[in-house]
Structures are given as C-alpha cells and as structure tokens.
Amino acid sequence: MKIILVFVLFIGLLFSCEQSNNSSLKYESDISQLKQKLDDIYKPGFGEIMGFIQHHHAKLWFAGRNENWDLASFEIHELTEGFDDVEKYQHKRKEAEIISMIKPSLDSVRKAVEEKNISQFIDSYKELTNTCNSCHKATNYEFIEIKVPDFQPYSNQVF
Numbered sequence: 001m002k003i004i005l006v007f008v009l010f011i012g013l014l015f016s017c018e019q020s021n022n023s024s025l026k027y028e029s030d031i032s033q034l035k036q037k038l039d040d041i042y043k044p045g046f047g048e049i050m051g052f053i054q055h056h057h058a059k060l061w062f063a064g065r066n067e068n069w070d071l072a073s074f075e076i077h078e079l080t081e082g083f084d085d086v087e088k089y090q091h092k093r094k095e096a097e098i099i100s101m102i103k104p105s106l107d108s109v110r111k112a113v114e115e116k117n118i119s120q121f122i123d124s125y126k127e128l129t130n131t132c133n134s135c136h137k138a139t140n141y142e143f144i145e146i147k148v149p150d151f152q153p154y155s156n157q158v159f
C-alpha cells in the first residue's frame with residue numbers, strides 16, 4: 001500500500017514538473033511574440049525625421065523673416081522635437097552620435113527669437129544651416145546640401 005502511495009505521489013510530482021515546464025515554455029513564446037510586436041511598432045526612419053526637420057527649417061525662416069515671433073518659436077520647438085526623435089529612434093545609427101552638434105546653433109536662433117532681434121535671427125539661422133551641412137559632411141552625406149530658402153512654398157499658411 002505504501003509503495004503504491006509513493007508511486008502515485010511520484011507520478012503526481014512528475015506531472016506537475018512537466019506542467020511547470022510547459023508553462024515556462026509558454027512564457028518564453030509569449031515573450032518572444034511580444035518582442036516581435038515591439039520590433040514591428042512603427043519607428044520613423046532617419047531620412048523621414050530629416051524630412052520633418054527640413055520642413056520646419058524652411059518654415060522657421062519665413063516666420064522669422066516676417067517677424068512672426070510666435071510662429072518662429074513654435075517652429076524651433078518642432079525642430080527640437082525632430083532632433084530629439086533622432087536620439088530617441090535612431091540612436092543605434094552611428095551618425096546619430098554627433099546629433100548634439102546642432103544644439104548651440106539652435107539655442108542661438110531660439111535666443112534671437114526670444115529677443116525678437118531680426119538681424120541676430122538672420123545670422124543665427126545661417127549658422128544653423130551651416131551646422132546642418134557640417135553634420136551631413138561629417139556623416140558622408142555632403143551631397144545633401146541645405147540652404148536658406150529662396151521663396152515661400154506654403155501657399156496655404158500665413159507667415
């Protein structure tokens with residue numbers, strides 16, 4: 001009788017081990033499915049963020065030139081967000097390592113806008129644009145050359 005009891009307990013133990021093995025396997029597969037889902041979540045590409053930056057770089061110029069300081073300040077905010085996104089979403093790209101080089105010139109434009117100083121705005125905007133190109137050169141994208149815009153392409157917005 002004792003032997004039968006021990007045998008039943010032993011089988012029970014084996015069964016429960018098997019179950020916990022199965023559930024840890026299930027957790028592993030759940031985790032790898034979650035990881036896959038995280039990888040599939042939309043993440044903007046480097047070039048895509050740069051397109052966003054280009055757009056706000058242009059708008060900043062027309063806002064500042066027209067001394068529309070509220071709009072200029074908003075555009076600086078958008079630009080800053082774009083550069084933050086490079087750090088957030090593209091930090092694995094080697095090129096992103098030098099993204100902070102843009103900060104001093106972005107700060108100068110911000111200061112000019114805060115002080116509503118048009119000549120300081122123009123100078124610091126040119127400096128900002130030069131820094132865009134310095135980074136493009138440093139990352140072997142020298143063929144992407146940014147310049148101060150010639151004309152206002154946004155006919156659907158008042159600057």
Ligand code: HEC
Pocket residue numbers: 046047048050051053054057095096097098099101102128129131132133135136139141144146
């Ligand atoms: C990290 C340094 C860095 C800085 C600072 C930087 N860029 Fe870029 N930019 C890049 C890299 C790298 C690429 C190429 C991205 C890719 O692989 O798609 C790029 C690409 C671009 C493109 C091409 C996108 C396209 O699809 O045509 C534009 C436009 C651009 N940048 C604008 C700017 C502007 C405007 C600024 C400044 C306000 C700026 N960039 C500052 C690194 C930088």
